[in-house]
Amino acid sequence: MAVLVFAETAKNSFKKTALEAVTYGAKAAASLGTECIALVIGDADNPAQLGAYGASKVLHVGGVAAFDSQVYATAVAEAAKQTGASLVVMSHSSTGKSILGRIGVKLDAGTVPGVNSLPSGSAGSMTFGKPVFSGKAFAQVEVSSPIAVVSVMGNTLPPENTGGDAPVEAVSYTLPAAKIRVKSVERVEGITPLPEAELVVSAGRGVKDPGNWGIIEQLADTLHATTACSRPVADAGWRPHHEHVGQTGVAIRPNLYIAIGISGAIQHLAGVNNSKTIVVINKDPEAPFFKAADYGVVGDLFDVVPKLTEAIQKYQAQH
Amino acid sequence: MKILVCISKVPDTTAKISFTDNNTAFNTSGVQFIMNPYDEWYALVRAVELTEDGKGETTVINVGPAANDAIIRKGLAIGADKAVRVDAEPKSTHQVAEEIANYAKDKGFDLILTGKETIDYNGSELGAMVAEMLDQPYVSYATHMEVEGTTASIKRDIEGGVELLEVDLPAVVSAAKGMAEQRIPNMRGIMMAKRKPLETVPASAGAEHVAVKSYELPAAKGSVNLIDAENMDELVRLLHEEAKVI
Ligand SMILES: Cc1cc2nc3c(=O)[nH]c(=O)nc-3n(C[C@H](O)[C@H](O)[C@H](O)COP(=O)(O)OP(=O)(O)OC[C@H]3O[C@@H](n4cnc5c(N)ncnc54)[C@H](O)[C@@H]3O)c2cc1C
Numbered sequence: 391m392a393v394l395v396f397a398e399t400a401k402n403s404f405k406k407t408a409l410e411a412v413t414y415g416a417k418a419a420a421s422l423g424t425e426c427i428a429l430v431i432g433d434a435d436n437p438a439q440l441g442a443y444g445a446s447k448v449l450h451v452g453g454v455a456a457f458d459s460q461v462y463a464t465a466v467a468e469a470a471k472q473t474g475a476s477l478v479v480m481s482h483s484s485t486g487k488s489i490l491g492r493i494g495v496k497l498d499a500g501t502v503p504g505v506n507s508l509p510s511g512s513a514g515s516m517t518f519g520k521p522v523f524s525g526k527a528f529a530q531v532e533v534s535s536p537i538a539v540v541s542v543m544g545n546t547l548p549p550e551n552t553g554g555d556a557p558v559e560a561v562s563y564t565l566p567a568a569k570i571r572v573k574s575v576e577r578v579e580g581i582t583p584l585p586e587a588e589l590v591v592s593a594g595r596g597v598k599d600p601g602n603w604g605i606i607e608q609l610a611d612t613l614h615a616t617t618a619c620s621r622p623v624a625d626a627g628w629r630p631h632h633e634h635v636g637q638t639g640v641a642i643r644p645n646l647y648i649a650i651g652i653s654g655a656i657q658h659l660a661g662v663n664n665s666k667t668i669v670v671i672n673k674d675p676e677a678p679f680f681k682a683a684d685y686g687v688v689g690d691l692f693d694v695v696p697k698l699t700e701a702i703q704k705y706q707a708q709h
Numbered sequence: 710m711k712i713l714v715c716i717s718k719v720p721d722t723t724a725k726i727s728f729t730d731n732n733t734a735f736n737t738s739g740v741q742f743i744m745n746p747y748d749e750w751y752a753l754v755r756a757v758e759l760t761e762d763g764k765g766e767t768t769v770i771n772v773g774p775a776a777n778d779a780i781i782r783k784g785l786a787i788g789a790d791k792a793v794r795v796d797a798e799p800k801s802t803h804q805v806a807e808e809i810a811n812y813a814k815d816k817g818f819d820l821i822l823t824g825k826e827t828i829d830y831n832g833s834e835l836g837a838m839v840a841e842m843l844d845q846p847y848v849s850y851a852t853h854m855e856v857e858g859t860t861a862s863i864k865r866d867i868e869g870g871v872e873l874l875e876v877d878l879p880a881v882v883s884a885a886k887g888m889a890e891q892r893i894p895n896m897r898g899i900m901m902a903k904r905k906p907l908e909t910v911p912a913s914a915g916a917e918h919v920a921v922k923s924y925e926l927p928a929a930k931g932s933v934n935l936i937d938a939e940n941m942d943e944l945v946r947l948l949h950e951e952a953k954v955i
């Protein structure tokens with residue numbers, strides 16, 4: 391028995407969500423009375439550092455280049471068999487979602503995508519919490535197979551660095567040939583991607599014109615927050631599609647969500663209402679978003695947002 | 710080119726979410742059901758675009774009870790050529806995937822398309838399962854797709870960026886926003902849908918492995934703390950000291 395965590399990398403370094411997954415795996419292993427083993431695929435800087443997040447050992451599969459779900463899923467399933475894992479953990483990221491189901495089929499195991507709580511019970515009957523109905527409810531899902539395969543929602547547990555390295559063991563498995571050829575990867579540099587962001591500044595149709603986005607970006611820059619938007623704003627091409635949050639966009643759960651000039655339609659709320667703290671800025675005191683907010687400011691965004699940016703700058707200068 | 714589009718039935722996006730039977734079942738009373746938006750707006754429309762030259766064929770498949778025929782007909786009205794319903798009550802994604810893979814395995818589909826996720830279970834896992842069962846490549850979150858011969862060129866969303874790739878067909882692809890533009894079925898489509906074949910096939914009883922034991926609603930928010938628009942220092946103080954988020 392063991393807990394196996396696939397720790398994802400981007401450009402050779404571990405993503406924050408990977409460190410969260412290792413922390414999750416270590417805590418789950420402690421409650422199941424077993425060890426947490428990390429698996430790293432492809433080039434990675436300093437895999438031993440995963441020891442600091444609770445891995446007792448790191449298995450490293452070298453020589454794998456671009457992502458291909460068949461190749462990665464085979465490596466994870468082989469590692470799970472080799473370590474006798476009863477729980478396999480990964481991030482609920484674009485990579486995790488591409489392989490979770492494959493691994494479940496390979497291991498003939500139950501899968502739970504997007505868990506947001508540690509397991510209860512033991513192998514053969516492990517139960518996990520997960521958001522359903524686009525964040526409007528939660529479900530307890532029981533896995534009845536001897537192995538459970540789960541992906542962990544971002545911001546479920548903060549990564550806990552307790553120091554120390556883990557031994558790294560190079561492993562090699564017979565992997566299938568990739569049928570996917572990655573031509574290029576374009577990354578937006580410097581900002582935290584929305585699903586991983588802890589602070590999000592989001593704006594809607596109330597901003598009226600794409601030319602007015604400067605004040606929204608200034609607030610986001612000041613906070614080092616990621617920007618998001620409502621669906622009509624993305625549909626109109628004012629903002630890129632990947633910023634669209636909500637039921638039919640990206641579902642997020644940051645620590646802070648600031649909604650500016652967004653009415654709070656049920657489909658918008660569905661993707662953001664698991665945020666820890668919600669601030670709403672809207673000139674209409676009747677806007678439905680206020681019912682879902684922790685803090686609200688009734689006022690004209692063109693007046694309030696620059697003032698808020700200024701107040702944050704003042705606070706930052708003092709701290 | 711032969712394309713299979715997996716369509717699922719979900720509660721309308723404005724449906725009130727509540728539970729019955731001691732929080733073990735979704736309360737369907739008064740709830741309208743729709744085709745999952747990603748399946749309809751993106752996967753199905755792109756399949757229809759790729760096959761409406763007459764050289765290809767789009768089949769929609771749903772695993773579900775007879776009550777799902779209405780959304781399946783909508784798929785035909787949007788432009789699918791034929792439909793299949795596997796007569797089973799979906800209990801887990803693994804089971805649904807086995808039914809779809811079992812149906813598809815000897816039909817020679819070049820592409821199997823799914824939505825990026827269902828808006829009720831938010832699994833985002835079915836496509837990968839079907840691909841594994843059929844030993845095919847799988848590409849998730851495609852926002853753009855062109856097909857040339859036996860190769861698909863795809864743009865997909867990854868965290869903080871976009872990946873451009875090529876994949877050999879047959880393959881399974883999940884569709885996200887950008888792949889196509891929503892189509893509203895017109896009168897002619899609706900009339901034609903009535904004459905298109907909708908075949909029902911028996912279930913093969915796949916393994917379930919997981920079961921939802923209970924549901925709960927999020928804790929209700931307390932009432933909002935309104936801050937004066939002239940006093941943003943106070944809001945910053947509260948975010949720091951009370952909410953502890955900055
Ligand atoms: C099937 C379906 C799925 C959908 N999925 C999504 C989704 O995923 N995400 C999403 O966001 N929407 C989604 N929608 C759309 C949703 O129903 C709303 O139409 C949308 O969220 C409204 O966007 P908004 O709040 O930006 O615009 P509006 O509803 O137009 O609201 C603008 C707000 O700005 C305020 N405002 C205006 N001027 C100012 C000012 N000067 N200062 C301060 N406040 C001001 C107004 O009071 C108003 O509350 C979906 C709809 C459907 C039917």
Ligand SMILES: Nc1ncnc2c1ncn2[C@@H]1O[C@H](COP(=O)(O)O)[C@@H](O)[C@H]1O
Nearest residue numbers: 715717772823824826827832833834835
């Ligand atoms: N019962 C079903 N019948 C057919 N296709 C389905 C069914 N359930 C899910 N799907 C497809 O699988 C996709 C992903 O579902 P999920 O993994 O549940 O998020 C959906 O967007 C549909 O395309």
